Amino acid sequence: MKNSTYAACVVASAFMFATPVLADATAEGIAKYREALAEGNPAELWEMRGEELWKEARGPKKATLEKCDLGQGPGVVKGVFVTLPRHFADTGRVQDLESRLLTCMETLQGIPADEVAKTPFGKGEQKNIEALVAWISAESRGMKFNLPMAHPEEKRMYEIGKRAFNYRGGTHDFGCVTCHGEDGKRIRLQDLPNLTKGPDAARGFGSWPAYRVSSGELWSMQRRLNDCFRQQRFPYPMYGSDVTVALSSYLGVTANGTVESIAPAIKR
Amino acid sequence: MAGPMRIRAASNGTETEVKILMSHDMETGQRKDASGALVPAHHITELTATHNGRVVLAAQFGPAVSKNPYLQFKFAGGAKGDKVNVSWVDNKGDKRTDEVVVA
Numbered sequence: 001m002k003n004s005t006y007a008a009c010v011v012a013s014a015f016m017f018a019t020p021v022l023a024d025a026t027a028e029g030i031a032k033y034r035e036a037l038a039e040g041n042p043a044e045l046w047e048m049r050g051e052e053l054w055k056e057a058r059g060p061k062k063a064t065l066e067k068c069d070l071g072q073g074p075g076v077v078k079g080v081f082v083t084l085p086r087h088f089a090d091t092g093r094v095q096d097l098e099s100r101l102l103t104c105m106e107t108l109q110g111i112p113a114d115e116v117a118k119t120p121f122g123k124g125e126q127k128n129i130e131a132l133v134a135w136i137s138a139e140s141r142g143m144k145f146n147l148p149m150a151h152p153e154e155k156r157m158y159e160i161g162k163r164a165f166n167y168r169g170g171t172h173d174f175g176c177v178t179c180h181g182e183d184g185k186r187i188r189l190q191d192l193p194n195l196t197k198g199p200d201a202a203r204g205f206g207s208w209p210a211y212r213v214s215s216g217e218l219w220s221m222q223r224r225l226n227d228c229f230r231q232q233r234f235p236y237p238m239y240g241s242d243v244t245v246a247l248s249s250y251l252g253v254t255a256n257g258t259v260e261s262i263a264p265a266i267k268r
Numbered sequence: 269m270a271g272p273m274r275i276r277a278a279s280n281g282t283e284t285e286v287k288i289l290m291s292h293d294m295e296t297g298q299r300k301d302a303s304g305a306l307v308p309a310h311h312i313t314e315l316t317a318t319h320n321g322r323v324v325l326a327a328q329f330g331p332a333v334s335k336n337p338y339l340q341f342k343f344a345g346g347a348k349g350d351k352v353n354v355s356w357v358d359n360k361g362d363k364r365t366d367e368v369v370v371a
Contacts (some may be wrong), residue, residue, distance in 0.1 A: 213334075
């Protein structure tokens, strides 16, 4: 008896959500909730620490990151977030913000990059990277993505990212495209951005790093991608590896010139 | 050592709006760690906000308050350049005090 009542409720609510007006009201309600959250986004606490860390002499070389070149010249932080990943002549690689930070930490501060890459998220130096990316991304808040595509390596990484995005495999035959290739999809109450299109790609790519209310942690883009791999039942990618950078290149270039970056955002 | 608070205070002439973001784990004492042992409660118990030395808000916090809490309130009076001082104490005796100038 109980079960049938429950089933009736489920059917009734399914009808409710099928009505477009109510669906809009729901979306509006969620949007209001997000707005209320954003008012006191704890990502700001990471931003504050990130700014301090940038100027703090650390590592075996007792140096700051103030000479770090994130693509707009040594020490320039404003606006760099919306131009990454990009090609760097000194390393000969296309790098995203986090892999570039690893380079800077190693060359300037003497902190071994491979050890940081092996550190689990939320521990040790990875904690510092969270703070740094929060601050660096905040310095580009309100700017539109403008990733360069002039260098052949940048074009190559974009193409690889596009292929990786559309690649389906694993036990569930999943790919990024399974959840993020169509308009108007959602999982439970989470709207899924269609990452193959400009404005949605900017909304998706331009909101990470983000503070996750459910876990009280700040997730970087690398961590977000790592979790996408997990959800697809793929093996975890290496931190800062080429495939993760390629995916970011694809998302970033797709986002170019559309919607402003709001990172670090706040997520459920 | 607790991280600094992020405080904003803005006056519109008649009242001052204060927004506080605190950095705190706010452990409830109900959660278990990976080995199944209870994580001890660790949360803010008291919070006091003063305006030029006068208490404008005193609050008691419990384990139901979220991690990295956000608090917003208004008080009558206050002018640009005044000082708003916020301090909290947690159940382990850890303290933190931060001050901001009203904008």
